[in-house]
Amino acid sequence: MSALPFIPFTRPSFNQETIDAVGEVLRSGWVTSGPKLAEFEATLSDYFGGRPVRCFANGTATMKIALQVAGIGPGDEVITTPISWVATSNVILGVGAKPIFVDIDPRTRNLDLSKIAAAVTPQTKAIMPVYLAGLPVNMDELYAIAKQFNLRVIEDAAQAFGSQWNDKKIGAFGDLVSFSFQANKNLSTVEGGCLVLNNEKEALLAEKLRLQGLTRQGMDGMDVEILGGKDNLTDLNAAIGLHQLKQLPSYQIRRTNLARQYFDAFRAKLKSAGLEHLQLELPVENFTDTNWHMFQVVLPLEQLNVDRAQVMTELKELGIGTGVHYPAITGFSLYKNLGYQASDTPVAQRIGRSILTLPLFPGMADEDIGRVVEALVNILQQHAKK
Incomplete structure (x- = not known):
């Protein structure tokens, strides 16, 4: 074995200010979803040009809920890439849809957009591209294809926070855009993720889906209108994310x-x-x-x-x-x-x-x-x- 220090393939960077912020949240007594999460979501919305943003417990949940917001379900097909973390296709299966794998471009290692048209069927409802290592696909071509076939686009931008296309941030335009904040990502909350949505109606649906379908009605009432899960991000994670965003x-x-x-x-x-x-x-x-x-x-x-x-x-x-x-x-x-x-x-x-x-x-x-x-x-x- 080498006598030199080990170089890992990645290592998260958390400065003292971030560590102190976590301590402040712990001392506040409010450690689950609360004011820091609201602040983090608002800051992310500003980052993405004012688009609605909702945060989740992990990047897998963001993709799952993006599919649900887009109305993808049993009998539908979603075109995606075979070179990704398996979560990309697992969430498609998880909502009852079928992943359709299209081969990749050997140079970019991303979805080969020239092969998408041949994979479209009457059951195709969405395209889920993955931006491997942070490199986006040709966004102009992607959205032209989506428009041609009337498809939703759910961008698996898990690795692409901070990437851009034609001087526009990935997430600041397009359809539904999913990011991961897992420990090895460029912006990390240890675990977590966010979904950039098109409007407040979609954002409200995402909120319901991340917390048991809950709808609050005034100070003392609540209702459950749809089936949701338990995918909320905590204030601890949000505090880390706020400081990571400053360091980005x-x-x-x-x-x-x-x-x-x-x-x-x-x-x-x-x-x-x-x-x-x-x-x-x-x-x-x-x-x-x-x-x-x-x-x-x-x-x-x-x-x-x-x-x-x-x-x-x-x-x-x-x-x-x-x-x-x-x-x-x-x-x-x-x-x-x-x-x-x-x-x-x-x-x-x-x-x-x-x-x-x-x-x-x-x-x-x-x-x-x-x-x-x-x-x-x-x-x-x-x-x-x-």
């Missing part, structure tokens, strides 16, 4: 700087090692739209004598943590048993076997980038086929 601009600058260093270091190291012929696929080099939630490479496994697991093991032995985001959903037993075929999305299968998430978080040191790149390139050199 500096986090974004740092993530962008680290990503630039990755590109420069990979080019230099591959050239010096004589490995420019290796088809190591780097992310889209985009410093305008993406928030650099993750830095992911696709390993050239066809040119190596080892698999991804071995590469990850050797990196770990050198004190470097990595992640897999994500294996193709259609390879999971649940989906195979439902009749999904991996062969229907061949690009996703290849990417799912080969993608590797490298360390990227605001607290990384500059020298960590060089250490990660040198370690990975040396491993590729050692195991490259002759």
